[in-house]
Amino acid sequence: MSKRRSQHWFGGQDKDAFIHRSWMKNNGLPDDAFDGRPVIGICNTFSEFTPCNAHFRGLVEHIKAGVLEAGGLPLEFPVFSCGESNLRPTAMLFRNLASMDVEEAIRGNPMDGVVLMAGCDKTTPSLVMGAASCDLPSIVISGGPMLNGRFEGRAIGSGTDVWKFSEDVRAGLMTNQQFGNAESAMSRSPGHCMTMGTASTMASMVEALGLALPGNAAYPAVDAHRARLARLTGRRIVEMVKQDLRLSAILTKAAFANAIRVNGAIGGSTNAVVHLLAVAGRIGTELSLDDWDRYGRDIPTILDLMPSGRFLMEDFCYAGGLPAVMKEISHLLDLDALTVTGQSVGENIAGAVNYNPQVIRPIDKALTEQGGIAVLRGNLAPDGAIIKPSAASPELMVHRGRAVVFEDIEHYKAIIDDPDLDIDEASIMVLKNCGPRGYPGMAEVGNMALPQKLLKQGVRDMVRISDARMSGTAFGTVVLHVAPEAAAGGPLALVRTGDIIELDVPARRLNLDVSEAELAARRTQWVAPKPAMEGGYQSLYVERVLQADKGADLDFLVGCRGHAIPRDSH
Numbered sequence: 178m179s180k181r182r183s184q185h186w187f188g189g190q191d192k193d194a195f196i197h198r199s200w201m202k203n204n205g206l207p208d209d210a211f212d213g214r215p216v217i218g219i220c221n222t223f224s225e226f227t228p229c230n231a232h233f234r235g236l237v238e239h240i241k242a243g244v245l246e247a248g249g250l251p252l253e254f255p256v257f258s259c260g261e262s263n264l265r266p267t268a269m270l271f272r273n274l275a276s277m278d279v280e281e282a283i284r285g286n287p288m289d290g291v292v293l294m295a296g297c298d299k300t301t302p303s304l305v306m307g308a309a310s311c312d313l314p315s316i317v318i319s320g321g322p323m324l325n326g327r328f329e330g331r332a333i334g335s336g337t338d339v340w341k342f343s344e345d346v347r348a349g350l351m352t353n354q355q356f357g358n359a360e361s362a363m364s365r366s367p368g369h370c371m372t373m374g375t376a377s378t379m380a381s382m383v384e385a386l387g388l389a390l391p392g393n394a395a396y397p398a399v400d401a402h403r404a405r406l407a408r409l410t411g412r413r414i415v416e417m418v419k420q421d422l423r424l425s426a427i428l429t430k431a432a433f434a435n436a437i438r439v440n441g442a443i444g445g446s447t448n449a450v451v452h453l454l455a456v457a458g459r460i461g462t463e464l465s466l467d468d469w470d471r472y473g474r475d476i477p478t479i480l481d482l483m484p485s486g487r488f489l490m491e492d493f494c495y496a497g498g499l500p501a502v503m504k505e506i507s508h509l510l511d512l513d514a515l516t517v518t519g520q521s522v523g524e525n526i527a528g529a530v531n532y533n534p535q536v537i538r539p540i541d542k543a544l545t546e547q548g549g550i551a552v553l554r555g556n557l558a559p560d561g562a563i564i565k566p567s568a569a570s571p572e573l574m575v576h577r578g579r580a581v582v583f584e585d586i587e588h589y590k591a592i593i594d595d596p597d598l599d600i601d602e603a604s605i606m607v608l609k610n611c612g613p614r615g616y617p618g619m620a621e622v623g624n625m626a627l628p629q630k631l632l633k634q635g636v637r638d639m640v641r642i643s644d645a646r647m648s649g650t651a652f653g654t655v656v657l658h659v660a661p662e663a664a665a666g667g668p669l670a671l672v673r674t675g676d677i678i679e680l681d682v683p684a685r686r687l688n689l690d691v692s693e694a695e696l697a698a699r700r701t702q703w704v705a706p707k708p709a710m711e712g713g714y715q716s717l718y719v720e721r722v723l724q725a726d727k728g729a730d731l732d733f734l735v736g737c738r739g740h741a742i743p744r745d746s747h
Contacts, residue, residue, distance in 0.1 A: 181418075182313075183216035185742050186287035193745055197287065206250075215249040215418040217411070218288035220256055220279060220308075222300040227260030229297035229376060230320055232367035232398055239404045240292050240318065243411020249290075249418070251411065254282055256307075259299035261375070266709070269646065270618025272299040272306075273722075273731045274714055276459075279307025284740050288313070290418040292410060296320030296369050296398075298649070301379035302452035305388065306730070309459035311740040312425050314417040316517045317389040318410040319380035321398035322490035323368035328359045334372040334483040335363055336650020340624065347594075348632040368398030371490040372483040375649035378446035382453065384499050385439035386432045387516030388424075391525050395498035397491055417517060425737070428460045431511040434472045435522060439499070441476030441549030442506050444485035444567040446649025447657055450550055451619075454728030458735045466552055466561045466726045470685065473549030478567040479505055479538045484652040485567040486544050488536045496536035500529035505537060553656065555688040556696075557668050557678065560660035560726045562642075562687055570638045573654040574682040578605040578640060582674045585610040585706070586622050594629040602631055605640045605678045609669055610706055612644030612662025613722040613729045617708070617715055619644070619658075624651040640680055642687075644669055644725070656680065656687060658725035664706050665724065671699040 180188065186197045188211075198211050219240055223233035237253055244251035257275040261268045283291055291313055295301035301319070308315040326333035342359055345351035369376035381394040390410055396402040433453060440449050450469055457464035480502055482488050503510060504526045512523030531537045538544060545567040553562045566574065581600045583589035589608055592598055600606075606625055613619045623645035627636060641655045644662035661667030668689060672678075677690040689696075708719050721731045 181213060181215065182289050182740065182742065183287040184213055187211040188213070193747055196747060210250050215289045215415050216287055217244045217249045217251050217290050217292060217414050217418070218283060218286060219251055219253040219292045219294065220282070220304055221253050221294045222256060222258040222296065222304065224258035224260060226263050227258045227297050227300070228262060229260070229369035230258060230300060233294055233296070233320060236320060236404065236407050237294065239407035240411040243408035244415055247412040247415035249415035252288065254286065256282055259297065259303050261298040266616060267618040267620040268299045269620065269729070270715070270718060272303045273718065273734060275299065275303035276306040276734065279304050280310045283308060283311045283313060285743070290314035290414045292414050293317045294320070295379070295383070296376060298375035298379065298448065301383060302455060305383065305456050306459045309424050309428065309456055310734070310736070310738050312423050312460070312737050313740050314414065314422050315388070315424050316410055316414045316417060317383040317393070318407050319383070319389065319393050321368050321396050321400070321403045322371040322377055323364055324366040324397055324399065325371055325489045325491045326363040326365060328362040332489055333359065333363055334489050334650070335370040336374050336648050337372045337484040337652065338363065340651055344626060344632055344637070347626070347629050366397070366399045370650055372650045373444055373446065373480070373485065375446040375448040377490055378440065378443070378449050378649050379452060381439060381443055381445060381499050382436050382449055385436040385503065387427045387514060387522065390518065391500050392498050395490055395494035397494060400494070413517065416519070420519065422517070422519065425460060427515055427517065428456065428462055429514065430462055430464070431514045433457055433462060433464050433468070435510050435514055437469055437472040437549070438476050438506065438509050439503060441473040442478060442502050443480040444478045444482060444544070444548055447550060447563055447565050448646055448649055450563055450658065451646070451725055451729050455730040458728050458730055459737060461737050469550050469563070470552040475547055476506070476509065476549045477540055477543035478545040478548030479540060479543050481536055481538055481544050484650055492533070492536050496533035497529060497531045500526045501531040501537050504529040505531060505540060551682050551685060553682070553685050553687040555686050557672070557687045557689040558659045559668065560724060562656050562659040564654070564656050564682060566682060568652040569654040573638060573640055575680065576605070576640050577677065577679045578603045580605050580607045580672055580674055580676045580678050582607045582672055583609065586620070589625060593626065596630055598628060600628055600631070602636045602639060605642060607672050608641070608643035608645060609663035609672070612664055613724060614719050615644065615662055615664030615706060617719050619646050619725065619729055621646050621648045623647040623657045624653055624655050642678065660724045660726040662724060666703065666705065668696065670703055671696050
């Protein structure tokens with residue numbers, strides 16, 4: 178057996194090994210802790226500012242127990258916690274920063290394998306991106322969803338029902354008192370969103386990619402199964418180190434194709450697009466925006482879960498979880514793809530059972546026959562834009578309308594409820610300067626709330642187009658991630674109120690009905706917006722961020738730099 182990576186720190190009898198071991202012993206570690214057993218780093222995104230991950234102090238103890246039971250040495254370390262609910266201007270701005278923290282912490286410390294503790298939306302991709310750039314044996318354990326919300330005798334879903342309640346209040350259909358009562362009824366336990374928002378989607382994606390043990394996606398945070406899964410994860414990473422089973426062996430093109438198909442089957446978040454593109458870029462697997470359409474175009478959405486459907490993650494768990502979904506679409510998957518279990522996808526799901534066909538529907542009773550993510554192109558989005566058909570209104574999937582333009586989010590907020598705003602339900606709402614550079618960080622503002630005057634008329638959906646993202650918990654006929662973005666001088670920057678836009682999702686087309694000559698004339702008048710902040714990380718981000726179709730990573734972070742041990746510190 179070759180020398181373990183950690184032994185380059187702890188092995189031998191020279192001065193450097195003395196220093197490394199001696200300082201570690203101040204925590205009570207005995208001599209035999211450094212005898213060559215696998216040292217397992219536990220990458221913990223606990224933070225009380227990240228409510229989704231605030232229970233990780235307890236969960237990590239189960240991981241440590243599993244590592245110890247398998248003969249490893251568990252050592253916990255903290256990294257930047259990218260919390261979605263509180264972090265401003267948007268958590269996506271800091272996803273890449275968090276990934277840098279993860280990458281350098283893994284490479285710079287004496288560990289042989291890593292457990293990645295993820296939960297809230299951006300914590301999952303940031304951890305996997307950072308780990309992929311190091312390519313050590315790595316495994317993900319998600320924190321799990323909250324219990325179902327309960328309000329006025331019915332189940333409510335985090336995020337999804339917030340958007341509905343907010344619009345009902347603005348339409349005069351819900352009182353402020355009811356709105357406040359719902360606020361206290363929605364988040365009933367530790368854990369992340371219990372809808373198929375980005376957190377649940379990314380927990381599903383790591384399971385579909387083969388980076389987590391079967392069952393990872395759906396067990397609630399407070400279910401004893403989550404603690405047992407954490408213990409088994411701790412045991413498994415020790416075996417992965419012994420087998421030298423690295424991320425590069427798992428994150429293949431077949432794995433990404435499987436994940437894209439699973440995303441369609443579960444009605445997963447549009448945010449998965451930028452995150453999986455970024456992960457693929459880090460590990461060196463070729464993946465493009467067109468692959469999302471190629472692999473996901475004809476995938477039926479069979480999971481009847483908010484925001485696309487009716488149920489919530491707790492129901493999904495009891496129905497059989499992600500293994501049952503993957504079993505239902507097994508004929509569409511590459512069953513030979515390797516996973517962290519050491520077995521194939523096919524072996525992992527062989528015994529899966531669907532206990533509730535109302536929640537996990539048979540394919541012949543799919544929620545949406547063609548789910549997945551649709552990739553749109555045209556003169557308004559030369560490098561692509563996306564829409565989630567399962568969350569959109571069928572009657573708006575082919576639509577031609579007059580643009581009502583908002584130059585930025587402040588402009589939108591200032592005029593959206595102006596009773597004199599020239600807008601009707603056939604209009605197309607266009608929001609600019611909310612992409613990677615423009616916001617900065619590509620905020621989740623793409624699902625713009627409709628004008629109050631139209632809500633009062635009973636209108637509940639309109640076509641909306643932007644270079645922003647939207648929450649995975651959101652719904653509506655919303656075109657997102659338009660590339661190039663407006664702040665980079667993309668055609669979106671040139672749209673004016675009154676222009677006619679054509680959306681044709683079946684034909685995958687998004688066109689601005691303005692002549693090339695007119696657009697060229699407008700371009701001569703266009704002035705790039707001034708960055709929101711000068712200096713610091715935000716300036717670095719704006720200068721080096723890639724566009725949405727490339728995963729919105731920083732250009733200098735793309736690629737796998739490995740885990741080679743740098744020069745000694747003494």
